[in-house]
Structures are given as structure tokens and as C-alpha cells.
Amino acid sequence: QVHVMQSGPEVRKPGSSVTVSCKASGGTFSAYSITWIRQAPGQGLEWMGRVIPLTDATYYAPQFQDRVKIFAGDSASEVSLELRNLRSEDTAVYFCARGPTIADTFDIWGQGTKVTVSS
Amino acid sequence: DIQMTQSPSSLSASVGDRVTITCQASQDIFTYLNWYQQKPGKAPTLLIYTASNLEPGAPSRFSGRGSGTDFTLTISSLQPDDVATYYCQQYGDYPRTFGPGTKVEIK
Numbered sequence: 527q528v529h530v531m532q533s534g535p536e537v538r539k540p541g542s543s544v545t546v547s548c549k550a551s552g553g554t555f556s557a558y559s560i561t562w563i564r565q566a567p568g569q570g571l572e573w574m575g576r577v578i579p580l581t582d583a584t585y586y587a588p589q590f591q592d593r594v595k596i597f598a599g600d601s602a603s604e605v606s607l608e609l610r611n612l613r614s615e616d617t618a619v620y621f622c623a624r625g626p627t628i629a630d631t632f633d634i635w636g637q638g639t640k641v642t643v644s645s
Numbered sequence: 646d647i648q649m650t651q652s653p654s655s656l657s658a659s660v661g662d663r664v665t666i667t668c669q670a671s672q673d674i675f676t677y678l679n680w681y682q683q684k685p686g687k688a689p690t691l692l693i694y695t696a697s698n699l700e701p702g703a704p705s706r707f708s709g710r711g712s713g714t715d716f717t718l719t720i721s722s723l724q725p726d727d728v729a730t731y732y733c734q735q736y737g738d739y740p741r742t743f744g745p746g747t748k749v750e751i752k
Binding site: 630 | 679681683688689690691694695700732734740741742744745746
């Protein structure tokens with residue numbers, strides 16, 4: 527059974543960047559897609575984008591298109607999210623989630639990474 | 646973008662009650678619809694995929710129905726462990742989108 531572990535909490539200033547990672551243990555992500563979803567305090571879930579590590583194919587939500595990058599490491603057991611030009615509204619818990627490449631059905635989730643953007 | 650709505654936004658019911666949550670999509674998504682349960686401070690977990698398929702390990706009191714634009718999640722007999730927020734999510738088109746959530750509490 528694959529388990530997914532995310533990197534630890536981050537604090538950043540407005541205008542800076544953050545990279546959050548998602549690592550598989552007990553397997554790899556090569557046969558799946560990995561999606562990043564975020565949740566602002568007290569709010570719902572927001573889909574940000576996905577990558578298929580086997581092909582490096584990506585798709586980003588339009589509202590993040592110009593400042594986000596989702597990429598896989600060489601071993602296909604780690605996927606990262608880079609978010610640039612941070613603003614206070616980016617304060618949220620960021621989740622990675624695994625799904626089949628042909629359908630975004632998220633059966634395994636990371637534990638979440640809290641990102642705080644504050645001056 | 647496909648907009649997802651859910652109703653009610655919250656509900657309070659007694660243990661053993663039958664509870665139904667509805668989810669509506671702004672356009673036809675066939676059966677490309679999933680349901681997730683999220684407990685406070687935790688990541689969501691998959692309950693129902695492709696509108697009506699119970700995820701292995703999910704309790705059999707959960708069921709899903711629907712196609713096109715209208716979907717339902719039913720808890721046949723509400724249990725204390727079901728206190729959570731429930732989200733629908735479409736994958737009929739990009740970007741994928743979630744409903745705003747339904748918070749379920751015990752009366």
C-alpha cells in the first residue's frame with residue numbers, strides 16, 4: 527500500500543515563492559497522476575493542477591496558470607508544487623492527492639502542508 | 646468552468662436517520678462525479694467514485710446516485726462517526742471543481 531508524505535509547514539512573505547513536496551513510500555507515482563488541492567482556513571477545496579509523472583504532462587487551473595509549477599522528480603516517487611508571487615490569500619493547507627491518469631478520482635491523499643503568507 | 650452546488654450547506658440529524666445530500670453541476674458531466682468525506686483537521690477521503698461506486702473500505706451505509714447534472718449522496722443510517730463535511734467533485738472537464746461542502750452534525 528502506497529503512503530504519501532508531504533513536507534512540513536512553511537511561512538513566507540508576500541511576493542515570495544514556496545515549494546511543497548509530496549513523497550511516496552511503498553511504491554511510486556509513475557502509473558498515476560498527482561494533483562494539488564488547497565483549502566483556505568474555514569473554506570472548501572480548490573483544485574490547482576495535476577502532473578502525470580510518467581510523461582510530465584501537466585494541467586493547471588486558469589487562476590494559477592501564471593504563477594504555479596507542478597513537477598515530478600527523476601524517480602517518480604516525488605512531486606512538488608511551486609507557487610510564486612505569494613499573497614495573503616494563498617494562506618492555506620495544500621494537499622497532494624493520487625488518482626488514475628484517465629480520471630481525477632483521488633484515492634490517496636497526503637496529510638496536508640500549511641503555508642502561511644504574512645508580512 | 647463547471648460550477649458545482651450542494652444542498653443543504655449544513656444539516657443536523659439523529660443517529661439512525663437517513664440523510665441525503667444533493668449536488669448539482671452547471672452542465673452535463675455524465676457520471677464523472679466523486680464524493681469525499683472530510684473530518685476536521687484531516688485530509689479528505691474518497692467515499693464514492695463515478696457517481697455510484699463505493700470505494701473499498703468505505704462503510705456500506707453510504708451510497709451515491711445520479712447522472713448528467715443531478716447527484717445524491719445518501720447515508721442510510723447516520724452514525725456518530727459520520728460527523729464531517731462532504732464534498733462532491735466533478736472530473737467531466739478541466740478545471741476539476743468541488744462543491745462548497747455539506748456539514749453533517751448529530752442532533
